[in-house]
Every structure is written in C-alpha cells, then in structure tokens.
Amino acid sequence: MENPKILVVEDENSVALDIKNRLTKLGYSVTDVTSTGEDAIKKAEENKPDLVLVDIILKGEIDGIEAARHIHDNLDIPIVYLTAYADDDLIERAKHTKPYGYILKPFQNKDLRSNIEIALYNNNVAQNCND
Template sequence: MKILVVEDESIVSFDIQMALESFGYIVTDTVENYDDAINSVKENMPDLILLDINLENSKDGIEIAKTIQEFKDIDIIYLTAFTDDKTIDRAVETNPLAYLVKPFNRNELKSTLKLALHKMDLKELDNKHISLGDGFTYDKENKNLYFNTVPVKLSQKEEKLLELLLESKNSIVSFSDIEYNIWPEKAIADSTLRSLIFRLRSKLNHKVIETIPSFGCRIVI
C-alpha cells in the first residue's frame, strides 16, 4: 500500500511517516501544499492519501481532494481538527474513507487504516461486479454477463459495446465513438451499428440502454 501524506506541520508529518512505515506501508511522499500534492499524485500514483484539511498558505485539503478526483480515483482519509458542520458537509462531497480528528495517536491511526483497507477491498470487489438491474450483473474482470448467476453469452462486439458504455455509465457515448472503438479500421453502415445496439439491448433489460436519436446511447444504472 502506497500512501501520500499531505500535512503542513512538519513534526506531525514526520510522526505520521514514521508510524506508517512501522506499520509496513510505503510513504510515497510528504508534502504541505496544493501544488505539491497534485504533482506528487501524478508522479507517484499513491493508493491512499492522508490529507490535512486545514493547510496554511494553500488551498485546503478538500479543494486538493476535489482537484485530484477530476483525474484520478484515489481514496482519502482526512486529518482535521475541525468538526464543524460546514467543514464536514464540504468534506462529505469528496466521499472520504474516514476522518482522523487531531490530535490522534498511533493506535488510532492504525485502526483507521485497517478500517480503510477493508472499505477499499469491498470497493474493489464491488467495482469488479456491476449490477445492471433486474438480476443482471457484469463481471468486469472476467468479462462475463450473468442473469441471476446464469451466464449470458455475448459476442465479441456485444461485449466490447457493453464495456464501452460502462466506462461512461450514465453518460452519452456518441455513435461515432462506438464505431471508432469497435470498427477502427473500416466504415460501417448505420444499420450495422443499430443492429449491434439492438442485440445487446435484447440480452439485457431494454430500459438499461437508452438511445438518443441521431447522436448516441448510454447505459443507465
């Protein structure tokens, strides 16, 4: 587990780093401001961020989290001495794994990390199995579609279309993007694309795939 620490109090930051390393975690970096945090995430790709909310001479930790989540899905544990409703409400918008209220000791840090790891494991498992509603589930890792645990056979192109729609779930994928990704080396007739979408819809609950005439389609889950 690789962890980035964002904390502007050097003594606190050092203590956290020593504790994390004693627990067996890898500390990718310790930084104290917005710019360094963003750059460190891009360079080191941590699995988890311990993020102080109140940072002097910098945008606060919540703003850092919002920026990071625009380009990378990384789990966050907030470190904070602030428990007022306004701060908590802002923090909740970034869906953190946990909060550690300062001051905290090593045992509290260790317990919070243990709970966070459990949540991350559940999240990873959930991400591998996507519920499509009405008894349909898609196993992303093994590329299998199930209806009430019974496998549903998909053609190679149907499978590719489903994955393409799931990558942008609830958002419209244009017909041109579908064509480019599934038939990258040749032009196809509109009827060929319509037929593929129809076949996939017929194997799922028809409501789950919406078609936007003359533009594209989306999967709604």
C-alpha cells in the same frame, strides 16, 4: 496488500515527520510528504499511492478538501482526513469528497491504523465491484 503506499499531506513539518514515522512503524510505505494542495495533486498523479492522508487546512491556494476532491474525482484514490478541525461547515464540505475516514488530532496509532485499513479494504471492495 503488501506495504500500502501512502501520501501524507500536512503543512506542519514536525507533525508531518511524526505522521511519517508512525506510518513507517505501522508497516506502511510513505511515498511522499507534501505541504500544499497543489503538490498533493501533483504527487498523487506521479506516485499513484494506495491512499492519501490529508489535513484540511494547508498552505497554498488549494486547501485539503479541494485537493482531496481532485484526487478522488480524477485518480480514484481513497482519502482519509487527519485534521484538528471538526466544525460543521468543514465536515459538510469534506463529506462531498467521499472520504474513507476522518481522524481528529491528536490521534492514537490504533486510530490511524484502523482508519487506513478500513479505507484500503473498502476501496478494494469498491474496485472489485466495478470490474
């Protein structure tokens, strides 16, 4: 896949800019950066990214898990969580959205790249099996 398109959902501006810059340096195309679950759903519907990188705790009425659930169920776009939160309840909720990865902040570029590449590969395999 040439320059996979990624939607970044992160509500801290400085963190969002850092993630966008890292993704660009790693050779990915960032379709958009948004800070709310509502906007994440809207941008995913509009731009049809190859993957959504989403924080769990977001501004707005819908958290990252609910946004991910909607995106996965309705758009079949793979989700990778990138978050500082790893308590049992959140992980249990996140598991039910069938994420392709879960990266804890702070993270290394190699963790970001490996999770994204595995997620894109697994999604491609799943799509080919469904055809």
